Amino acid sequence: AQSVTQLDSQVPVFEEAPVELRCNYSSSVSVYLFWYVQYPNQGLQLLLKYLSGSTLVKGINGFEAEFNKSQTSFHLRKPSVHISDTAEYFCAVTLSGGYNKLIFGAGTRLAVHP
Amino acid sequence: DSGVTQTPKHLITATGQRVTLRCSPRSGDLSVYWYQQSLDQGLQFLIQYYNGEERAKGNILERFSAQQFPDLHSELNLSSLELGDSALYFCASSGAPSLAFTDTQYFGPGTRLTVL
Numbered sequence: 001a002q003s004v005t006q007l008d009s010q011v012p013v014f015e016e017a018p019v020e021l022r023c024n025y026s027s028s029v030s031v032y033l034f035w036y037v038q039y040p041n042q043g044l045q046l047l048l049k050y051l052s053g054s055t056l057v058k059g060i061n062g063f064e065a066e067f068n069k070s071q072t073s074f075h076l077r078k079p080s081v082h083i084s085d086t087a088e089y090f091c092a093v094t095l096s097g098g099y100n101k102l103i104f105g106a107g108t109r110l111a112v113h114p
Numbered sequence: 115d116s117g118v119t120q121t122p123k124h125l126i127t128a129t130g131q132r133v134t135l136r137c138s139p140r141s142g143d144l145s146v147y148w149y150q151q152s153l154d155q156g157l158q159f160l161i162q163y164y165n166g167e168e169r170a171k172g173n174i175l176e177r178f179s180a181q182q183f184p185d186l187h188s189e190l191n192l193s194s195l196e197l198g199d200s201a202l203y204f205c206a207s208s209g210a211p212s213l214a215f216t217d218t219q220y221f222g223p224g225t226r227l228t229v230l
């Protein structure tokens with residue numbers, strides 16, 4: 001069965017510093033991978049997704065993620081964060097047998113400090 | 115504003131009761147997905163409809179049911195409510211029949227259900 005592990009529950013970082021949010025998945029078949037952001041008291045917003053092709057995926061708000069099949073990872077990165085990036089970030093993978101069922105990680109709370 | 119609307123925003127009810135949550139997708143979107151977010155279980159996919167037909171089912175309890183109407187809005191019905199059903203319920207919409215397309219999935223603001 002597929003599962004998603006977000007290795008850090010909280011990541012504190014100073015403004016303008018780089019950040020990496022880690023995500024590992026387990027699956028014996030091909031999957032699609034997603035990163036979502038949830039700002040306080042709001043719904044989720046898709047940051048980026050990997051379906052196929054280039055392993056480096058660029059998303060909105062300056063975020064990017066790299067799909068590494070051998071390490072079964074899909075880490076999210078941003079070279080310089082802003083206060084406004086403070087939010088909860090979720091990694092998700094589709095379940096085999098149907099590319100409609102998302103399995104989410106537990107989330108990583110990114111706190112950007114001035 | 116994602117263009118996906120959900121009503122009501124908040125719902126407080128008692129154990130054993132039944133409630134209906136409503137979702138209106140973005141104009142033109144045929145797919146509606148329902149998710150539950152709780153402190154215990156995190157984010158879970160419940161069910162998806164595409165153009166009126168059930169497309170995929172996730173961890174949806176038998177006490178829960180959903181449907182998508184001809185005008186494409188969807189309703190999630192929760193019955194025999196238990197304390198553990200307290201959660202934020204999101205719906206999301208997209209134009210494509212599955213997440214395997216480049217279409218973006220847009221989320222509504224959610225309905226917060228509190229069961230007392």
